Amino acid sequence: MMLINICALKDNYIWILYTRNNSCIIVDPGISEIVINKIIQKKLCPKAILLTHEHQDHTDGVKIILEKYPEIVVFGPEEIKNCHVHQIVKAGDTIRLLNNNIDIFSTPGHTLGHISYYLKPYLFCGDTIFSSGCGRVFQNNYLYMYNSIQLIKSFPNQTILCCAHEYTLANLIFAMHILPKDRNLIKYYKKIKKKIFLKKNIFPCYLYNEKKVNIFMRTDEFYLKKWINFKKNKNSFEIFCYLRKYKDFFGAKRD
Numbered sequence: 214m215m216l217i218n219i220c221a222l223k224d225n226y227i228w229i230l231y232t233r234n235n236s237c238i239i240v241d242p243g244i245s246e247i248v249i250n251k252i253i254q255k256k257l258c259p260k261a262i263l264l265t266h267e268h269q270d271h272t273d274g275v276k277i278i279l280e281k282y283p284e285i286v287v288f289g290p291e292e293i294k295n296c297h298v299h300q301i302v303k304a305g306d307t308i309r310l311l312n313n314n315i316d317i318f319s320t321p322g323h324t325l326g327h328i329s330y331y332l333k334p335y336l337f338c339g340d341t342i343f344s345s346g347c348g349r350v351f352q353n354n355y356l357y358m359y360n361s362i363q364l365i366k367s368f369p370n371q372t373i374l375c376c377a378h379e380y381t382l383a384n385l386i387f388a389m390h391i392l393p394k395d396r397n398l399i400k401y402y403k404k405i406k407k408k409i410f411l412k413k414n415i416f417p418c419y420l421y422n423e424k425k426v427n428i429f430m431r432t433d434e435f436y437l438k439k440w441i442n443f444k445k446n447k448n449s450f451e452i453f454c455y456l457r458k459y460k461d462f463f464g465a466k467r468d
């Protein structure tokens with residue numbers, strides 16, 4: 214199984230997963246042209262499109278891709294049913310594609326109906342988790358988002374998180390603002406900066422590393438509470454809310 218991440222729009226990633234016999238699935242195509250070009254270039258045969266949530270920067274490419282490849286089956290959550298989706302999927306469902314099982318998980322918070330797709334070891338998590346950060350919480354769904362992040366933390370450590378945006382440096386700058394002396398953050402920041410300078414792909418993004426460099430996954434750490442001067446009675450969820458709301462105004466990056 215091979216994986217490509219296509220950089221699209223301003224900072225989106227569109228994922229294409231393909232097999233040796235060139236069958237592929239496409240995840241969250243917010244734009245069509247660049248995806249079609251890649252399919253032609255790699256001589257791929259697209260079987261399905263997987264959509265994680267209702268935002269247009271994840272769905273706008275579907276219509277034109279379908280016009281070119283009408284045999285594609287589009288999967289997505291209920292919230293997106295009017296967006297050329299052929300099969301609505303929900304938590305607990307398993308779909309069979311590329312000779313593999315893909316399990317569906319509910320990961321609300323960014324939107325209420327957000328889902329993620331797991332084909333071991335890949336987790337297509339849309340706008341739930343980004344490298345060193347997490348998606349913006351709309352409609353005040355902080356508890357949903359917190360629980361979705363806890364769910365992702367429970368996946369095997371070797372899980373590869375296939376996030377839908379590239380915000381790593383901005384996320385690390387925020388994290389280092391909160392934890393300026395954290396060695397893991399400093400080390401990862403240097404590594405990512407070098408990769409970006411050399412125009413290298415920052416992926417793969419492993420869960421075991423995110424547990425070290427993603428402060429939204431580390432809200433239960435005693436010393437994180439200490440750094441942000443929370444009293445002892447503040448729990449992990451309250452720390453999460455504090456960090457997420459703070460991030461909304463820090464650097465004003467829309468994620």
Ligand SMILES: [Zn+2]
Pocket residue numbers: 266268323340
């Ligand atoms: Zn979104």
